[in-house]
Amino acid sequence: MSLPKTKIFYGWWIVLATSIICGLGYGTWMYSFGVFFKPMMAEFGWTRAMTSGAYSLRSIQGGIASPILGWVIDKYGGRVVIFGGAIIGGLGCVLMYWVNSLWSFYLINGVILSVGMGAMLYLSTFTVIAKWFMRRLSLSLSLMSVGAGLGGLICAPASALLISRLGWRMAFVVTGLVIWAVVLPLTLVIRNSPEEKGLQMDGDEPKPAELPSGGHGDFSQGTTAPTDFTLRQALASSPFWLLVGGFFFQGLAQSAVIVHAVPALTDAGIPMATAAFSLGLVLAISIVGRLLFGYLGDRMEKRTLFMICYAMVSAGTLVLIAARTMPVTFLFIALFGIGYGGTIPLDPAIRAEYFGRTAFAKIQGIMSPLLMVSNAGGPIVAGYLFDVSGSYRSSFMIMALMAFGAVGCAFFLPRTGRKKG
Numbered sequence: 001m002s003l004p005k006t007k008i009f010y011g012w013w014i015v016l017a018t019s020i021i022c023g024l025g026y027g028t029w030m031y032s033f034g035v036f037f038k039p040m041m042a043e044f045g046w047t048r049a050m051t052s053g054a055y056s057l058r059s060i061q062g063g064i065a066s067p068i069l070g071w072v073i074d075k076y077g078g079r080v081v082i083f084g085g086a087i088i089g090g091l092g093c094v095l096m097y098w099v100n101s102l103w104s105f106y107l108i109n110g111v112i113l114s115v116g117m118g119a120m121l122y123l124s125t126f127t128v129i130a131k132w133f134m135r136r137l138s139l140s141l142s143l144m145s146v147g148a149g150l151g152g153l154i155c156a157p158a159s160a161l162l163i164s165r166l167g168w169r170m171a172f173v174v175t176g177l178v179i180w181a182v183v184l185p186l187t188l189v190i191r192n193s194p195e196e197k198g199l200q201m202d203g204d205e206p207k208p209a210e211l212p213s214g215g216h217g218d219f220s221q222g223t224t225a226p227t228d229f230t231l232r233q234a235l236a237s238s239p240f241w242l243l244v245g246g247f248f249f250q251g252l253a254q255s256a257v258i259v260h261a262v263p264a265l266t267d268a269g270i271p272m273a274t275a276a277f278s279l280g281l282v283l284a285i286s287i288v289g290r291l292l293f294g295y296l297g298d299r300m301e302k303r304t305l306f307m308i309c310y311a312m313v314s315a316g317t318l319v320l321i322a323a324r325t326m327p328v329t330f331l332f333i334a335l336f337g338i339g340y341g342g343t344i345p346l347d348p349a350i351r352a353e354y355f356g357r358t359a360f361a362k363i364q365g366i367m368s369p370l371l372m373v374s375n376a377g378g379p380i381v382a383g384y385l386f387d388v389s390g391s392y393r394s395s396f397m398i399m400a401l402m403a404f405g406a407v408g409c410a411f412f413l414p415r416t417g418r419k420k421g
């Protein structure tokens with residue numbers, strides 16, 4: 001007599017570990033950048049465009065490194081890349097203590113820290129999850145990305161507190177030590193695929209016969225075939241470029257808002273602690289978007305969900321222009337946070353749905369240089385327009401228009417033929 005299965009599928013432990021890694025990594029590296037913005041400007045006398053340059057430089061560096069990183073992950077697995085990234089990322093944070101000029105800031109924050117955190121986060125963690133789940137991919141990715149939202153909620157205010165107590169230099173040192181203490185042990189939990197544990201994707205029992213992978217997908221009838229694409233096949237398909245276009249336009253608005261939201265709110269008379277907490281709330285409310293759209297992504301057409309998310313990001317960016325009171329600020333938080341959060345699990349899930357998993361990291365590695373241009377350009381353009389006009393009004397209006405352009409890209413995506421789980 002066989003007993004019922006009660007053991008938790010090991011893939012969910014992978015989700016938990018990568019969720020914590022993403023929470024700490026994104027919370028400190030990405031979402032806390034705006035909190036360090038004004039203290040560093042005050043010490044060195046830099047303009048906003050100059051300070052934003054480090055954020056943009058690390059986006060450019062990440063885009064250049066991504067094709068190589070994608071190849072390394074597909075060949076050696078995400079676990080070793082996450083471990084190495086944590087070592088370098090923590091070192092980059094510690095080295096920030098010795099920044100004494102703009103070029104050293106760009107070198108340490110824009111290059112060294114970027115190399116480490118880039119390897120530790122997005123491409124590595126999402127690829128690992130995509131190897132463990134199929135039917136529950138959107139849900140598993142949304143649960144993992146919840147960590148990033150919680151990380152922003154915790155790390156942005158925590159960074160503000162550390163800066164007020166210890167100064168921005170020691171705040172970076174503490175951040176680096178925490179990354180080493182938390183992430184390095186968690187890599188012991190990670191396995192690159194269920195086969196390493198003698199398991200199947202989603203915890204399923206082995207099937208007598210498996211469909212062959214590596215076939216050529218067909219978009220000619222407006223739907224996809226459930227096959228794994230090679231990198232060459234993906235590059236020749238219309239969904240690849242429509243996805244890139246949507247990610248590009250939305251990325252301009254997303255990066256500009258994340259970097260400049262805290263300075264914009266403080267310019268409007270909102271105290272620094274409240275502004276930093278508001279950014280944390282954006283990331284907290286993004287958890288609603290991550291869970292909601294991750295759940296819906298396994299049940300509804302993803303391109304429709306993308307259109308909704310992109311429209312919310314556009315509307316939220318417009319509302320930020322008028323965020324001089326807390327009620328308006330809360331409206332910005334809700335629209336931008338839920339829309340932005342929803343795109344996070346949908347992004348890798350729709351790529352896996354269109355192109356399969358065999359070349360998942362390589363395909364994303366090729367996408368990244370194109371997408372990083374928007375992540376690099378958004379903060380610089382917004383900062384430059386502020387320096388010229390003395391206001392964020394034109395910056396955020398342009399970024400809202402760009403985000404709305406992403407809606408059009410999603411609209412023209414072909415319907416998918418993969419069955420929902």
